[in-house]
Amino acid sequence: MPIRSTPRSVLSAILVVAGLLSASPPALSEVFDPETFTLDNGLEVVVIPNHRVPVVSHMVWYKVGSADEPSGKAGIAHFLEHLMFKGTKTREPGEFSRLISRVGGSENAFTSYDFTAYYQNVAKDQLPTMMELEADRMANLSISRADVDAEREVILEERRSRTDNNPSSQFGEQVIAATYLSYPYRIPVIGWENEMRRLSYEDAMAFYETWYAPNNAVLVVAGDVTADEVRRLAERTYGAIASRPVPDRIALRGEEPPQLAARRLEMDSPRVDQPSWSRRWLAPGALWGDSARAPALEVLSEILGGSATSRLYRSLVVEKGLAVAAGAGYSPDGIGPQTFIVYASPRDGVDLAALEAAVEAEVGRLLRDGVTADELASAITRMKRRAVFARDDMLAPARLFGEAMVAGGGIADIEEWPERIAAVTTEGVLAAARGVFVSDRSVTAVLRPKPAS
Amino acid sequence: MRRVTAPLVLFLALLAWTPTAWSLEIQDVVSPGGVKAWLVEDRSNPILTLSFSFAGGESSDPVGKEGRARLVSGLLDEGAGDLDSSAFQKALTEDSISLSFSSRIDRFAGKLVTLTETRERAVGLLRSALTEPRFDPEPVERIRAQIQASLRSNLQNPRSIASRAWWAVSFPDHPYGRSGDGTPDSVAAVAVEDLREFVASTFALDRLVVSAVGDIDATGLATLLDRVFGGLPATGSAVPAEDTAPRAAGQTFVVEQDIPQSVVVVGHAGIARADPDWYVASLLNEILAGGFGSRLTAEIREKRGLVYGVYAYLLPVDHAPLIMGGLATQNARVAESIRILRQEWGRMAEEGPTEAELADARTYLTGSFPLRLVDSDGTASVLMGLQESDLRIDYLDRRDALYAAVTLEDMKRVARRLYRPDQLTVVVVGMPEGVATTAPVPSIPGVPVRGG
Numbered sequence: 001m002p003i004r005s006t007p008r009s010v011l012s013a014i015l016v017v018a019g020l021l022s023a024s025p026p027a028l029s030e031v032f033d034p035e036t037f038t039l040d041n042g043l044e045v046v047v048i049p050n051h052r053v054p055v056v057s058h059m060v061w062y063k064v065g066s067a068d069e070p071s072g073k074a075g076i077a078h079f080l081e082h083l084m085f086k087g088t089k090t091r092e093p094g095e096f097s098r099l100i101s102r103v104g105g106s107e108n109a110f111t112s113y114d115f116t117a118y119y120q121n122v123a124k125d126q127l128p129t130m131m132e133l134e135a136d137r138m139a140n141l142s143i144s145r146a147d148v149d150a151e152r153e154v155i156l157e158e159r160r161s162r163t164d165n166n167p168s169s170q171f172g173e174q175v176i177a178a179t180y181l182s183y184p185y186r187i188p189v190i191g192w193e194n195e196m197r198r199l200s201y202e203d204a205m206a207f208y209e210t211w212y213a214p215n216n217a218v219l220v221v222a223g224d225v226t227a228d229e230v231r232r233l234a235e236r237t238y239g240a241i242a243s244r245p246v247p248d249r250i251a252l253r254g255e256e257p258p259q260l261a262a263r264r265l266e267m268d269s270p271r272v273d274q275p276s277w278s279r280r281w282l283a284p285g286a287l288w289g290d291s292a293r294a295p296a297l298e299v300l301s302e303i304l305g306g307s308a309t310s311r312l313y314r315s316l317v318v319e320k321g322l323a324v325a326a327g328a329g330y331s332p333d334g335i336g337p338q339t340f341i342v343y344a345s346p347r348d349g350v351d352l353a354a355l356e357a358a359v360e361a362e363v364g365r366l367l368r369d370g371v372t373a374d375e376l377a378s379a380i381t382r383m384k385r386r387a388v389f390a391r392d393d394m395l396a397p398a399r400l401f402g403e404a405m406v407a408g409g410g411i412a413d414i415e416e417w418p419e420r421i422a423a424v425t426t427e428g429v430l431a432a433a434r435g436v437f438v439s440d441r442s443v444t445a446v447l448r449p450k451p452a453s
Numbered sequence: 454m455r456r457v458t459a460p461l462v463l464f465l466a467l468l469a470w471t472p473t474a475w476s477l478e479i480q481d482v483v484s485p486g487g488v489k490a491w492l493v494e495d496r497s498n499p500i501l502t503l504s505f506s507f508a509g510g511e512s513s514d515p516v517g518k519e520g521r522a523r524l525v526s527g528l529l530d531e532g533a534g535d536l537d538s539s540a541f542q543k544a545l546t547e548d549s550i551s552l553s554f555s556s557r558i559d560r561f562a563g564k565l566v567t568l569t570e571t572r573e574r575a576v577g578l579l580r581s582a583l584t585e586p587r588f589d590p591e592p593v594e595r596i597r598a599q600i601q602a603s604l605r606s607n608l609q610n611p612r613s614i615a616s617r618a619w620w621a622v623s624f625p626d627h628p629y630g631r632s633g634d635g636t637p638d639s640v641a642a643v644a645v646e647d648l649r650e651f652v653a654s655t656f657a658l659d660r661l662v663v664s665a666v667g668d669i670d671a672t673g674l675a676t677l678l679d680r681v682f683g684g685l686p687a688t689g690s691a692v693p694a695e696d697t698a699p700r701a702a703g704q705t706f707v708v709e710q711d712i713p714q715s716v717v718v719v720g721h722a723g724i725a726r727a728d729p730d731w732y733v734a735s736l737l738n739e740i741l742a743g744g745f746g747s748r749l750t751a752e753i754r755e756k757r758g759l760v761y762g763v764y765a766y767l768l769p770v771d772h773a774p775l776i777m778g779g780l781a782t783q784n785a786r787v788a789e790s791i792r793i794l795r796q797e798w799g800r801m802a803e804e805g806p807t808e809a810e811l812a813d814a815r816t817y818l819t820g821s822f823p824l825r826l827v828d829s830d831g832t833a834s835v836l837m838g839l840q841e842s843d844l845r846i847d848y849l850d851r852r853d854a855l856y857a858a859v860t861l862e863d864m865k866r867v868a869r870r871l872y873r874p875d876q877l878t879v880v881v882v883g884m885p886e887g888v889a890t891t892a893p894v895p896s897i898p899g900v901p902v903r904g905g
Contacts, residue, residue, distance in 0.1 A: 052497060053823045085745075094755065097745040102813045104820020107745075121824050153758025160714035161761050161781050165611060223827075271712070273605035309539075309546045317595065318539065324595075324602040347598045348637075378547060385549040388568065391498050393828035 032397050035227035041243040042215025046401045047230045048222040050394035056223035057395035058130045059119040061402040064211035067113040067184040068249045075191015078111040080204045086147045088140040096133045113185050114335045115406040124224045135237040148201045159190050167269040175445040178263050183256040183336050215243040218405040222398035256337050259441045268450035275448045278343035282441045285338040286407040294332035295420040296432035301330040302379040303371050322350050340436050370430035384418045481846050482671045484678035490663035491836045492674050499569040501667040502829040504837050506562035508660035509691040511633025520635025521643045522556035525651050529554050531592035533581040538592040550575045559771040569668045576680050584684040588645045601637040608899045611716040611882040618708050618897050619718045619880045623699035636899030657689030664836035666829040696772045702876040704892040715787045715883025721876040723776035726769040726842050732855045733867040739814040740806045748797050759790045787885035795874040802872040805865035815856050
């Protein structure tokens with residue numbers, strides 16, 4: 001029956017494991033009206049007041065993610081995220097969580113390539129307590145080896161749920177590993193199972209002590225609060241934690257070497273009945289490649305595959321009837337090399353080669369003729385309107401600003417987004433497309449059914 | 454992410470709330486034509502969210518045509534009135550109008566989100582979608598193919614298989630036993646006349662509830678209601694399913710799939726939303742399964758590392774209220790995990806909760822409500838939940854008292870009634886070690902039989 005018991009984690013899986021297809025951050029600074037300041041110990045603070053309901057979202061973002069893990073420790077960033085709920089020098093495991101639950105709050109944490117974030121959504125009068133307890137675990141994490149051993153089993157089960165039980169996720173992991181020759185995005189956020197099994201208490205504490213410092217974190221508070229209130233509370237709580245040197249993570253990650261060969265991955269699985277096809281190319285990120293072309297690529301993604309009236313959907317799904325799904329995806333939000341993806345899934349009985357040729361024809365047409373002025377104007381209008389819709393959720397901006405801050409772009413990344421999108425030209429789209437759609441930097445991925453023997 | 458919570462848990466948690474100092478102002482609006490709606494006016498953004506649903510959903514799909522209601526939900530925005538599919542989609546996209554429909558077990562729902570500047574056109578499109586859908590051949594075949602493709606993936610997903618199997622063994626002679634998603638074959642069997650029959654029998658004013666949130670006042674909404682819904686018939690002819698109760702109590706079914714982690718779904722008869730003990734049951738379930746710190750999570754995840762997620766929730770479907778639960782764990786530890794889940798089910802029945810647990814659950818259920826109202830979508834969902842449950846408009850003002858009145862004795866009494874570990878119907882999908890099937894596993898439509 002239609003008990004769509006899809007866990008909330010399905011959404012978060014996109015964020016945690018892939019982080020690739022998320023929508024661009026729509027934003028209007030004059031509407032979100034954030035205030036920012038920095039404490040003496042280097043903690044950056046963003047406050048986004050919104051008084052619709054007497055609640056707040058309190059988030060701490062650490063500028064460390066799975067792409068900053070030591071070699072052989074795949075998954076330690078995410079494992080530490082779990083262990084951050086296991087107590088401090090003065091608080092029992094789970095004590096913080098029980099307190100949040102008792103006051104009707106909700107909490108969670110998530111890990112991506114570039115960041116690890118913790119949050120509580122609570123009634124506004126609980127904010128001082130949240131800040132006190134979050135600051136406590138920023139400085140005073142204290143966990144038992146028994147809890148580390150039990151929690152290791154939990155992350156292994158999490159991996160089985162997300163990845164090992166799902167051939168499409170398994171294949172995605174292989175594809176991403178082939179997309180990067182050296183850059184650490186090639187390693188899955190959850191970790192490789194063999195390395196996860198060996199993650200130790202010492203590994204977790206070393207990672208914590210290296211990276212969890214106030215000068216490597218961003219505090220974001222959205223909701224029914226003022227910047228003055230947050231500043232007063234932050235100085236009393238987080239302000240008491242000393243700063244300390246943190247490694248230069250960008251340097252540690254190294255450079256992605258030139259990619260000189262197109263790659264192609266094919267997987268046949270008896271647990272797949274619906275084939276799928278995709279191609280991705282390396283594309284600019286916040287600190288990688290030609291970042292100035294990111295807005296043009298976002299517009300291109302919208303025109304090529306962002307809606308049911310997009311080029312790929314119209315051509316492959318509606319007009320030619322070759323596909324059940326077709327689209328494109330690009331987000332410039334990460335620090336390192338990002339990807340621009342086009343994808344399609346065939347209708348029953350359609351040859352994958354024909355599907356691939358049809359997608360290539362659309363990409364070829366784009367590279368030859370670019371986009372029209374009408375397509376561009378319509379896409380820009382829609383994308384700017386998303387910024388208006390984004391104001392409707394009083395807590396969601398906390399995520400937008402947190403992600404922008406840890407990528408190093410600051411609030412300007414969000415504030416000026418509509419203007420950057422509005423400034424995109426047809427020539428800019430064509431130049432960006434020609435810069436990205438280069439065969440040698442592409443990975444083609446085909447997932448097919450394998451008839452049971 | 455470290456916590457897995459089924460969306461239904463969130464939904465039910467909101468139904469079990471009570472406001473304290475702060476409260477939501479809900480207006481009761483009736484249009485000149487007699488269409489009713491609840492409104493939360495909020496002028497902070499130029500956006501209107503309009504949610505609505507009709508009684509009547511997937512449980513009315515004809516035998517062999519399962520997936521009919523879902524196919525309707527995918528086709529209403531694919532051409533209506535003078536606009537063919539392409540023109541309709543272009544109208545939506547150009548104006549950034551979001552229009553979506555979804556089928557549920559006993560209801561069919563829709564939602565419109567529009568900027569104020571495009572509201573007039575959005576209203577026209579929605580009216581047209583509801584009253585004059587075209588069901589042209591191209592979109593019908595295209596959306597049918599999309600649903601069949603998604604079913605081919607769905608029928609390989611162990612969670613989906615477990616859910617289908619649980620409902621199939623629990624309701625063998627009732628529409629609840631047939632998947633509302635259907636199978637590629639059953640979706641292929643749906644004809645355009647079946648789609649029209651669903652629309653004609655279900656989209657009617659006597660089975661409609663409407664909620665509006667955002668940039669509109671009561672007068673404006675009243676006019677809008679008549680424009681959108683005024684063309685619908687006064688009554689619909691779709692006949693609700695009969696009341697029933699789950700079978701196969703106490704049985705265990707293993708559906709073999711060659712996967713490293715088994716998915717377990719359990720459940721037995723629960724408690725109706727209209728039952729006076731509903732509030733007691735909500736508190737009990739919060740203690741047993743309300744996420745981190747709850748008994749199931751503490752025993753199964755925190756202490757033993759058996760799972761990433763374990764859950765239980767009250768599911769008051771119209772014709773057979775249920776309590777459901779589930780987990781996923783490596784094949785070698787399925788037996789142990791089910792044993793502990795049963796043990797906690799039984800411990801709650803025998804001992805009930807402590808006074809401290811009751812107090813914490815009460816403050817959780819009262820304190821968490823405002824978090825459902827941080828956007829228009831959440832607020833509209835709250836309004837829909839209340840109306841679909843036939844609650845009065847002043848309900849939110851009375852919730853505190855309903856929860857405050859619950860005593861520890863009530864908790865113990867209802868726990869004995871609600872939790873019956875020996876009655877759990879258990880479905881396991883995977884290759885579990887040490888778990889035996891106790892009754893023949895029926896074939897599940899669309900799921901290939903494995904391992905000969």
